Amino acid sequence: MPRITGFETHDVRFPTSLTGDGSDAMNTDTDYSAAYITLFTDTNLVGHGMTFTNGRGNDIVCMAIKEVANRLVGKDTEELFADMGKAWDHLTADAQLRWIGPEKGIIHIATGAVDNALWDMYARARRKPLWKLIVDMTPEEVIRSTSFRYITDAITKEEALSMLKAKEAGKQEREATVRQLGYPAYVTSAGWLGYSDEKVARLTKEAVAAGFTHFKMKVGVDVADDLRRGNLIRSIIDDPQFLPLGMKPRDPHSEDLRGKNAGPTGAVLMIDANQVWDVSQAIDYVYNLKEIKPWFIEEPTAPDDILGHAAVRKALKPHGIGVATGEHAHNRIIFKQLLQANAIDVCQIDSCRLAGVSEVLSVLLMSAKFGVPVCPHAGGVGLCEYVIHLSLIDYIAISGTMERNVLEYVDHLHEHFVTPCSINENGRYNVPSNPDEGYSIEMHESSIAEYEWPNGSYWAGRRAQEV
Ligand SMILES: [Mg+2]
Numbered sequence: 043m044p045r046i047t048g049f050e051t052h053d054v055r056f057p058t059s060l061t062g063d064g065s066d067a068m069n070t071d072t073d074y075s076a077a078y079i080t081l082f083t084d085t086n087l088v089g090h091g092m093t094f095t096n097g098r099g100n101d102i103v104c105m106a107i108k109e110v111a112n113r114l115v116g117k118d119t120e121e122l123f124a125d126m127g128k129a130w131d132h133l134t135a136d137a138q139l140r141w142i143g144p145e146k147g148i149i150h151i152a153t154g155a156v157d158n159a160l161w162d163m164y165a166r167a168r169r170k171p172l173w174k175l176i177v178d179m180t181p182e183e184v185i186r187s188t189s190f191r192y193i194t195d196a197i198t199k200e201e202a203l204s205m206l207k208a209k210e211a212g213k214q215e216r217e218a219t220v221r222q223l224g225y226p227a228y229v230t231s232a233g234w235l236g237y238s239d240e241k242v243a244r245l246t247k248e249a250v251a252a253g254f255t256h257f258k259m260k261v262g263v264d265v266a267d268d269l270r271r272g273n274l275i276r277s278i279i280d281d282p283q284f285l286p287l288g289m290k291p292r293d294p295h296s297e298d299l300r301g302k303n304a305g306p307t308g309a310v311l312m313i314d315a316n317q318v319w320d321v322s323q324a325i326d327y328v329y330n331l332k333e334i335k336p337w338f339i340e341e342p343t344a345p346d347d348i349l350g351h352a353a354v355r356k357a358l359k360p361h362g363i364g365v366a367t368g369e370h371a372h373n374r375i376i377f378k379q380l381l382q383a384n385a386i387d388v389c390q391i392d393s394c395r396l397a398g399v400s401e402v403l404s405v406l407l408m409s410a411k412f413g414v415p416v417c418p419h420a421g422g423v424g425l426c427e428y429v430i431h432l433s434l435i436d437y438i439a440i441s442g443t444m445e446r447n448v449l450e451y452v453d454h455l456h457e458h459f460v461t462p463c464s465i466n467e468n469g470r471y472n473v474p475s476n477p478d479e480g481y482s483i484e485m486h487e488s489s490i491a492e493y494e495w496p497n498g499s500y501w502a503g504r505r506a507q508e509v
Pocket of ligand 1: 316341
């Protein structure tokens with residue numbers, strides 16, 4: 043049986059701050075970065091994982107990854123794979139490291155990178171993409187792979203097991219459906235705050251032409267500016283002349299679009315403030331944007347403020363605007379409380395802020411129980427590659443629904459991955475199908491050599507120019 047013999051980490055940073063990609067009300071000059079790990083065994087079997095950061099501090103996360111990954115060295119891989127929930131508990135149970143969390147902040151996102159690398163290794167060992175590994179598990183195996191500690195007041199193992207069993211019969215049919223249609227996606231790339239109106243208009247037209255029906259823009263610096271950009275985007279997405287040839291407008295009153303404030307062509311607009319407001323500011327500001335008819339406001343306030351999100355949701359509900367959050371919800375307990383407090387209309391899990399697949403499964407199960415759709419956070423670097431797997435698991439094995447869901451898609455940095463995600467002609471994610479791609483997060487060695495901080499060829503070259 044293979045044993046884990048060691049690992050290497052890489053601090054990989056991409057200079058996205060030069061172009062305004064990823065700019066929003068809170069994050070103005072970010073360099074999308076990956077704190078990356080490869081686990082090695084005494085055979086050819088490896089596992090790749092990463093967590094995402096915005097640049098500075100990525101080296102600190104790499105240091106934390108080393109501390110967490112050390113806990114796997116010497117372990118028998120098959121023993122780990124046989125009980126991934128127990129493996130997750132082991133990763134989070136170091137009595138000394140726990141003090142610098144627990145289960146939040148740097149140590150937790152580092153655990154996410156390591157747990158994801160272990161799941162990647164497990165999928166590679168079975169020669170299945172990660173999503174397929176999990177949807178092919180029995181309900182009992184899924185439960186064993188899930189982190190349940192601290193959430194059993196919201197969902198017990200027995201309840202989760204009966205939910206999974208109830209979805210067993212339809213799994214094959216749903217898998218065939220999504221392989222054929224692809225998974226619904228939405229586009230954020232058009233609406234970064236740092237872009238000019240001309241660039242926003244051009245990118246929005248391109249996104250409509252590519253088949254997208256859901257669009258997100260960043261808001262929160264200036265109401266008049268946001269209204270102008272929102273109306274600009276609406277003027278394009280609501281106009282049938284920009285639809286791709288042969289595509290008919292969607293019925294805005296259909297079940298798939300219920301409650302989404304869809305325009306006449308069935309297009310949906312979402313807005314994202316990236317935590318910039320206090321609670322009452324959020325309510326006032328979003329009220330002033332109601333003419334652009336957003337489906338939801340994402341991250342209206344501090345990500346830990348569960349009751350604040352509930353207050354924003356209650357105040358905006360009469361105006362038909364929902365609340366979404368999750369990309370900074372640091373563990374399953376925050377999600378549990380967001381659901382228990384009726385604070386969100388949409389659950390936006392993050393694949394590597396949560397500590398890997400085992401914790402993601404617990405949030406997928408809770409969201410299904412509470413009837414809240416999961417629309418994962420993506421973008422950054424590597425996040426789109428990861429999250430298509432999670433949405434497929436949600437649809438095929440857990441919630442059983444996808445047409446009301448949409449998965450974020452941002453068209454940046456995919457070229458650095460060996461098996462990048464892709465979008466079909468109807469603006470939907472293709473299903474990863476290479477049996478050797480694991481969790482789809484393996485980065486090209488050449489990309490690591492070029493963008494590793496501080497001595498990769500790109501960064502060394504830039505320093506040489508600045509001298
Ligand atoms: Mg966001």
